[in-house]
Amino acid sequence: MTFNELGLSEKVLQAVEASGYKTPTPIQAQAIPHALAGRDVLGIAQTGTGKTAAFTLPMLSRLEQGRARARMPRTLILEPTRELAAQVEESFIRYGVNHKLNVALLIGGVSFADQETKITRGADILIATPGRLLDFSERGKLLLTGIEILVIDEADRMLDMGFIPDIERICKLVPFTRQTLFFSATMPPEITRLTETFLHNPVRIEVARAASTAITIVQGLVASATGPAKRETLRRLIRDAADFKNAIIFCNRKRDVAVLHKSLQKHGFNAGALHGDMDQRARMASLDAFKTGDVDLIVCSDVAARGLDIPDVSHVFNFDVPTHAEDYVHRIGRTGRAGKSGVAISIVTRADQKHILEIERLIARKIDWLSKETIAELDVEDAPEAPSSPSKGARSRRAPHARDENKRAESSDAPQRGERPAPTRSRRRAEHPHAALAPVEALTEAKTATQAKTATEAKAAPVRRRPAPRPDDDDAPVVGMGDHVPMFLRRPVKAKPTKVAG
DNA sequence: AAAAAAC
Numbered sequence: 108m109t110f111n112e113l114g115l116s117e118k119v120l121q122a123v124e125a126s127g128y129k130t131p132t133p134i135q136a137q138a139i140p141h142a143l144a145g146r147d148v149l150g151i152a153q154t155g156t157g158k159t160a161a162f163t164l165p166m167l168s169r170l171e172q173g174r175a176r177a178r179m180p181r182t183l184i185l186e187p188t189r190e191l192a193a194q195v196e197e198s199f200i201r202y203g204v205n206h207k208l209n210v211a212l213l214i215g216g217v218s219f220a221d222q223e224t225k226i227t228r229g230a231d232i233l234i235a236t237p238g239r240l241l242d243f244s245e246r247g248k249l250l251l252t253g254i255e256i257l258v259i260d261e262a263d264r265m266l267d268m269g270f271i272p273d274i275e276r277i278c279k280l281v282p283f284t285r286q287t288l289f290f291s292a293t294m295p296p297e298i299t300r301l302t303e304t305f306l307h308n309p310v311r312i313e314v315a316r317a318a319s320t321a322i323t324i325v326q327g328l329v330a331s332a333t334g335p336a337k338r339e340t341l342r343r344l345i346r347d348a349a350d351f352k353n354a355i356i357f358c359n360r361k362r363d364v365a366v367l368h369k370s371l372q373k374h375g376f377n378a379g380a381l382h383g384d385m386d387q388r389a390r391m392a393s394l395d396a397f398k399t400g401d402v403d404l405i406v407c408s409d410v411a412a413r414g415l416d417i418p419d420v421s422h423v424f425n426f427d428v429p430t431h432a433e434d435y436v437h438r439i440g441r442t443g444r445a446g447k448s449g450v451a452i453s454i455v456t457r458a459d460q461k462h463i464l465e466i467e468r469l470i471a472r473k474i475d476w477l478s479k480e481t482i483a484e485l486d487v488e489d490a491p492e493a494p495s496s497p498s499k500g501a502r503s504r505r506a507p508h509a510r511d512e513n514k515r516a517e518s519s520d521a522p523q524r525g526e527r528p529a530p531t532r533s534r535r536r537a538e539h540p541h542a543a544l545a546p547v548e549a550l551t552e553a554k555t556a557t558q559a560k561t562a563t564e565a566k567a568a569p570v571r572r573r574p575a576p577r578p579d580d581d582d583a584p585v586v587g588m589g590d591h592v593p594m595f596l597r598r599p600v601k602a603k604p605t606k607v608a609g
Numbered sequence: 610a611a612a613a614a615a616c
Contacts, residue, residue: 215614241615
């Protein structure tokens with residue numbers, strides 16, 4: 108099967124060919140002919156299945172007839188997050204090189220002015236997140252009465268995010284006669300109801316089960332105590348990762364994204380961050396830096412869990428185990444894409460064990476433990492949230508390592524031989540094909556190399572003076588708000604939730 | 610339990 112057989116226009120086919128694609132994915136092969144024929148499509152597909160091209164390509168073909176009028180876009184694509192919207196815009200730009208179509212991106216967090224100019228000029232393609240779209244619509248700056256094709260992408264995620272009322276409002280603002288392309292990874296009852304209301308006799312296309320995890324992803328669990336010890340566990344995993352290229356690190360909370368990001372930087376890692384409380388420019392900049400390889404680590408909230416298509420992510424680390432099993436599937440799906448192999452490792456504390464069971468049930472398989480010690484052996488209950496008191500067990504075993512890292516952190520502020528520091532990359536391991544499955548050997552082999560390297564770098568670079576590092580306080584200054592924060596702000600807000608009587 | 614999304 109080739110793209111030529113799907114009925115796409117010559118202009119689109121040329122752009123597809125220029126991008127180097129020859130064979131359509133299953134969702135593309137099945138959806139494109141129906142989309143071109145004007146049918147409503149209900150696509151049940153995970154991200155990473157080629158879903159975006161499944162609607163951008165036929166839309167571009169169909170838009171070749173007709174032109175946009177001022178403030179009346181011809182097509183509308185709704186996305187749950189700003190990054191996804193921007194990603195879809197890129198897809199239209201890539202495959203629309205031979206067209207003279209106006210593309211507008213309507214997302215929050217950026218100024219109105221540019222967006223308004225584009226809308227006023229007339230947009231053939233409008234890609235939007237619901238909030239900003241409704242804002243424009245309510246201000247009378249945008250008319251949805253000329254919409255010919257409506258795309259609702261990631262519908263189940265829109266549901267999770269509480270967007271369904273907005274989606275319903277928008278569906279009522281567009282003409283009844285439009286064509287609707289509707290995509291969702293799963294079909295919960297609310298989504299089914301939505302499709303029954305807003306789709307007309309749709310073609311139903313289902314490609315991959317939502318809960319299936321790509322077989323190209325090697326998954327593993329590593330037991331850890333909480334607090335600073337957990338960050339130490341992560342650093343060890345990054346350092347010892349075999350075939351490491353880059354990694355996405357997920358935290359459950361935005362606050363922890365910021366804390367971990369600072370911690371990694373302090374330890375000399377080349378890391379960026381991405382979460383929804385960052386301003387939009389910083390979000391875009393972080394993502395770009397990661398895509399181009401300027402940073403090889405990015406610490407994220409679940410804003411990045413779904414849909415983001417970053418080619419060649421070698422590792423995903425769940426710094427926190429997601430509390431929703433579905434999120435696990437989405438997170439680890441950032442690696443192992445397009446037939447490439449990937450590694451996904453989750454750091455598990457005692458409190459996470461029940462979530463692991465749910466995840467294993469969802470993906471219908473056991474995930475291997477990669478750590479020698481089990482959770483039961485770790486002194487989890489005694490592990491501190493605050494940086495003041497260390498956990499005994501896990502800590503003392505790795506103390507030499509921790510000291511090592513402090514040296515690295517100090518040296519990292521200085522430029523090394525005119526290059527930006529890229530510690531994780533420079534530390535890339537000699538091939539160890541099954542390292543992820545044989546972690547103990549990999550760790551031993553890796554450790555000597557790391558230590559040798561670190562020692563050299565520490566000598567070569569000027570050392571920034573800091574209080575003598577003790578393994579106990581290696582992370583003490585990291586609070587996510589700068590180093591000078593009153594002590595009372597560092598204390599956990601709530602009483603320790605893990606403490607249960609008895 | 611938290612994240613995301615409008616000002």
